[in-house]
Amino acid sequence: MNMALPSEGPAPAEVFLAEETLLLGMPQLCLAGLSEVWLLKELGHRHWMGLAQLAGRAVPDFRATDGAPVYAAFRALSVERADFAALGENDRLTIRTTICRLTHTQCASRHELTCEGQPVGTVNLVSTFVRRAPGGGNHTVARVALEAFPKLMTPLMAPGFAGESLAARAATFRSSGAAPEAQFASAGLVESGCVTFDPCPAQDFNGAGFLYFSSFVALVDRAEWHFDGRPAPLATTRRREVYFHGNIDPGERVAVRRLKDEQGARERIHHYRLERAGDGLPLADAFTQRVF
Template sequence: MGVAFLNTSTKTTAKRALMVRALDPHILLGMPHLNPFGLSETWLMKELGHRHWLMLAQQMDMDDADFRTSDGREAYAAICATSLKQARLELARANDVLVVHSSISQVSRTQHASIHHVSVGVGVIAVVEILSAFVARAKHGDNRSLTKMGMATGSATPLLPNSLAAAAALFRRGQLNVGSDISSEELTVVNVKKIRPSLQEEFNGAGLLYFANFQALATRAIYDALPPSKLMRRDVFFHGNINFGDTIELRVRASVDQGRYFVEFHRGDGSRLGLVATWFA
């Protein structure tokens, strides 16, 4: 495990000002933010992921989020897990003012967690937690060579326990029923599909399969077998990444009477890539 070198060289104060503007808590909602059911979950996760990275850069006194290893390679605040609770996304409408109050803290030597309280005039419509770890490619161009990078913070502040980080660690060790009292093996398989994610639509600017698209792919796989339902909660856990052109398998397990669905993501070689646990009303 290396130590991420954070580029704190002064470039321009204009970038810092733009980061502050990007973190403004108020957003006027329009068509890019919405779908026919209210606030777009995919847009929300992309926006909050962006805020998470900018808050990390601010916390580390950087002008932008250009994280680097000690030998100059790009480092990324890769998302390890997300949790969306108290979802009432259907209450958001065009021309509403969305308000996002966010905070971030370090929860381990390699991980940071941010909390985002999202509201409109009627009150809170989502509480989202995002857990990230700094990673870098050990081999150029190979997304499966991502390696965690430790953080040399020098801070004496004690790290607080974090339940999402604990659940993510269990998932990486092979458990599937993380964050739920129902084991995925006990549920009924209702759909299995293989896909090849699109480089243009589902990979991000770093060339990685974008974390915010996992829930979108999972929703599509669930709706292939079941009618749309009201989202209440969603937990997503990630285990590495894939290269462009790789095929992945999505296996949907359901407990329809309790409105719970697990979508397991596996690479072509059978190794685990992610898990999306969803609660519908």
């Protein structure tokens, strides 16, 4: 991987991090082409390593002033213009990553995907730095600002950097409940189904002990499969936008509520909400366009 280290002095608003081409095989693929869950895990790692570069560090070992570990928790993601079904075994996927600091606590990365020069999707990730309270679990997570990064510049980022608009849409949804676009809006948010899952610590949690952000997407896909019945038409993601609100501890269950699901001949649009089953705390809202 080619990594461009930050230069001396103030960091630019948008920093080019890496471009790499991967040969696709079984770990990266699923029945319908490129595995979205694998992709999110890969891009989450690139985002985390990019934060280390922004801070001028070899590895992303961030600590609060009292020595407590600090992590980058994802607050929002978007998948745009995806054509994952076009990818298969032995294809070469190129990932071009850029990253930017949005605020004192938030950073965003953009990952442009191409195959043989043809675009196959773009993924945007927005994260915030968090820490647990001393002796606490995932219910005690709070934001924290780090001083390891260069000072924010004006303007904060290159014009049109998508992370800013994604972060703004997520903030608007949390304050008003407004869907990212009219096609995802639900009339009164009437629940039409609910399924509960018991995430597995060995499969669904990351090394920091959090239910990993890619597992939220996997649970949405499992809920879609559950509600569809058998046999279900094979669908792939064209667009997806997820806003993350909270997390769970190992042993807790997740309720996935279907608030909207409209299916046509060639596509479906749905809005699912994930909640902590024990107390109903919202964990995430996922808005998805899938194509058959």
